[in-house]
Amino acid sequence: MVSAPLVYTIWNRVMRFDPEDPIWPNRDRFVLSNGHASMLLWSVLHLTGTRAVNADYERLGQPSVSLEDIRHFRQMGSKAPGHPEYRWVSGFRLLNGINRERANGVDA
Numbered sequence: 001m002v003s004a005p006l007v008y009t010i011w012n013r014v015m016r017f018d019p020e021d022p023i024w025p026n027r028d029r030f031v032l033s034n035g036h037a038s039m040l041l042w043s044v045l046h047l048t049g050t051r052a053v054n055a056d057y058e059r060l061g062q063p064s065v066s067l068e069d070i071r072h073f074r075q076m077g078s079k080a081p082g083h084p085e086y087r088w089v090s091g092f093r094l095l096n097g098i099n100r101e102r103a104n105g106v107d108a
Contacts, residue, residue, distance in 0.1 A: 007040060011048060019050040022090045023057050042070050042080045053090040064090045
């Protein structure tokens with residue numbers, strides 16, 4: 001969480017995103033290494049109020065990540081695992097890579 005002040009500044013002063021519309025085509029993307037900052041990813045999605053969309057990209061009107069999801073961080077069956085997966089949570093994307101050499105991104 002050492003990166004939290006930096007990420008807060010980037011998200012609030014630099015990035016272009018609309019938490020109400022996480023599938024906005026012109027949004028900026030924020031990328032971190034696979035799993036190492038996943039709690040930061042979940043926190044950012046929760047604190048910015050990013051809204052959920054389903055697999056068909058229909059807006060659901062509920063938070064993408066709730067405080068309850070964060071309370072179950074890294075627990076079996078959690079919506080907020082230690083190493084996030086694509087399409088489990090809107091606002092998050094797993095970028096292509098080779099084996100473990102992947103980067104996780106917040107689709108801001």
